[in-house]
Amino acid sequence: MPVQDFTMDWDHTDPQWVNDPYPIWDDLRQRCPVARTERYGGGWFPTTHEIVSAIANDTEHFSSSNVVLSPNKHQPYAPPAPIGGAPPITSDPPFHQIARRLLLPAFAPGPITRLEPYIRDFCRRQLDQIGNRRFFDAGGEYVQFIPPAAVSKLLGFPENDEKIFHELVRLILDEIDMPIEERRDLLQPMRDYSNRQIEEHRLHPRDDLTSLLIEAELNGQKLSLDHINGTMGLILVAGIDTTWSAITSALWHLATHPDDLARLVAEPGLMPLAIEEFLRFYAPVSMARLVRDDVTLFGCDMKKDDWILLGFPAANRDPLAFEQADNFIIDRAVNHHCAFGLGIHRCLGSNLARMELRIAIEEFIARYPRFEITEPELVTWSPGQVRGVRHLPVRVTTK
Numbered sequence: 095m096p097v098q099d100f101t102m103d104w105d106h107t108d109p110q111w112v113n114d115p116y117p118i119w120d121d122l123r124q125r126c127p128v129a130r131t132e133r134y135g136g137g138w139f140p141t142t143h144e145i146v147s148a149i150a151n152d153t154e155h156f157s158s159s160n161v162v163l164s165p166n167k168h169q170p171y172a173p174p175a176p177i178g179g180a181p182p183i184t185s186d187p188p189f190h191q192i193a194r195r196l197l198l199p200a201f202a203p204g205p206i207t208r209l210e211p212y213i214r215d216f217c218r219r220q221l222d223q224i225g226n227r228r229f230f231d232a233g234g235e236y237v238q239f240i241p242p243a244a245v246s247k248l249l250g251f252p253e254n255d256e257k258i259f260h261e262l263v264r265l266i267l268d269e270i271d272m273p274i275e276e277r278r279d280l281l282q283p284m285r286d287y288s289n290r291q292i293e294e295h296r297l298h299p300r301d302d303l304t305s306l307l308i309e310a311e312l313n314g315q316k317l318s319l320d321h322i323n324g325t326m327g328l329i330l331v332a333g334i335d336t337t338w339s340a341i342t343s344a345l346w347h348l349a350t351h352p353d354d355l356a357r358l359v360a361e362p363g364l365m366p367l368a369i370e371e372f373l374r375f376y377a378p379v380s381m382a383r384l385v386r387d388d389v390t391l392f393g394c395d396m397k398k399d400d401w402i403l404l405g406f407p408a409a410n411r412d413p414l415a416f417e418q419a420d421n422f423i424i425d426r427a428v429n430h431h432c433a434f435g436l437g438i439h440r441c442l443g444s445n446l447a448r449m450e451l452r453i454a455i456e457e458f459i460a461r462y463p464r465f466e467i468t469e470p471e472l473v474t475w476s477p478g479q480v481r482g483v484r485h486l487p488v489r490v491t492t493k
């Protein structure tokens with residue numbers, strides 16, 4: 095049912111929200127900083143930076159046991175809290191810190207920087223395939239391949255298996271209304287794929303994240319196969335759709351704002367500030383929490399197992415937190431955005447994401463210093479908790 099009033103009946107998959115959520119969030123921020131819905135079994139949507147931050151930092155009242163909002167609040171096949179199906183994102187304290195610490199070596203600046211030449215070369219090869227064509231889909235023919243390649247390299251998986259990863263992402267993030275049993279069956283090929291990779295790495299250990307997970311120990315015991323599979327699934331889902339969305343949104347912005355494109359081409363030193371502003375302005379990721387027990391907070395009577403949709407993108411547009419919050423300022427100097435989240439679950443892959451964004455944009459604008467959108471009606475945005483451009487038909491211009 096289409097939404098009539100977002101204050102009492104919000105739905106993040108409503109076409110109005112998917113196509114242009116910002117006016118909705120501005121309105122909600124003024125009328126009720128925390129909006130309510132009865133959909134998905136009931137939930138809340140905070141719109142201010144202050145409340146998003148308070149909830150993200152409050153693990154006493156809010157659990158991460160399920161972070162993707164759907165009618166299925168509990169996951170019967172996942173390990174119970176505080177572990178959850180995809181540690182550490184589905185883990186609560188105290189297990190969360192243990193599961194997160196295991197991954198830290200793989201995401202330190204050193205190992206991530208070592209991926210740069212590979213990612214740059216990969217981007218160039220993708221652009222070579224587009225060649226001299228003047229019209230193409232920058233989302234479908236370029237960007238969508240970059241994050242799967244980067245994540246495959248990190249995990250030590252073969253290149254060019256992106257189809258199965260995109261299917262995993264679709265089933266987890268997009269098919270939220272699908273019955274659990276059906277989704278479980280459809281995920282079986284992905285489980286078989288992961289098990290093959292684990293087996294292959296057991297036979298031939300190497301310096302990658304899969305070998306790190308296989309060799310890791312908790313209390314003197316190797317990690318369970320469920321834990322390894324869950325974390326590998328998390329890295330694939332968290333690392334693909336998110337970065338893909340961030341890159342396409344940035345290219346969409348440049349295609350529709352020729353002054354910013356011209357500045358970035360002329361002043362490459364602007365790139366670090368521009369990347370932070372792309373992340374703030376087009377933050378792709380919202381995450382869910384479940385209310386642990388009945389509680390009244392922020393003037394809301396929250397019930398046990400109510401959803402919270404943590405709108406980091408909405409917090410990034412809060413005028414109390416950012417000057418000219420609804421203006422894209424390519425050289426914004428002070429920019430404490432929360433695109434990568436807040437609190438204990440803050441993104442582990444932020445160094446990698448920033449590097450992919452930088453390389454993907456640098457290589458694209460080096461090859462095509464001028465490009466535009468000729469058919470805006472063909473541009474599509476993904477629905478749900480990870481928002482970004484999917485089809486981005488561009489025309490390369492010479493003037």
Ligand code: HEM
Pocket residue numbers: 150158161182183184194245248328329332333334336337340377378379380381382406433434435436438439440441442443444446447448
């Ligand atoms: C622009 C791209 C990205 C954005 C906007 C983003 C955003 C986020 C956000 C908002 C969270 C917090 C989740 C929560 O509070 O429940 C998160 C967590 C996480 N992200 Fe990212 N992410 C991006 C890319 C990546 C990449 C490339 C990887 C790895 C390959 C990654 C791995 C993770 C992991 C493992 C967590 C869970 C951390 C924990 O629970 O302690 N992310 N991300």
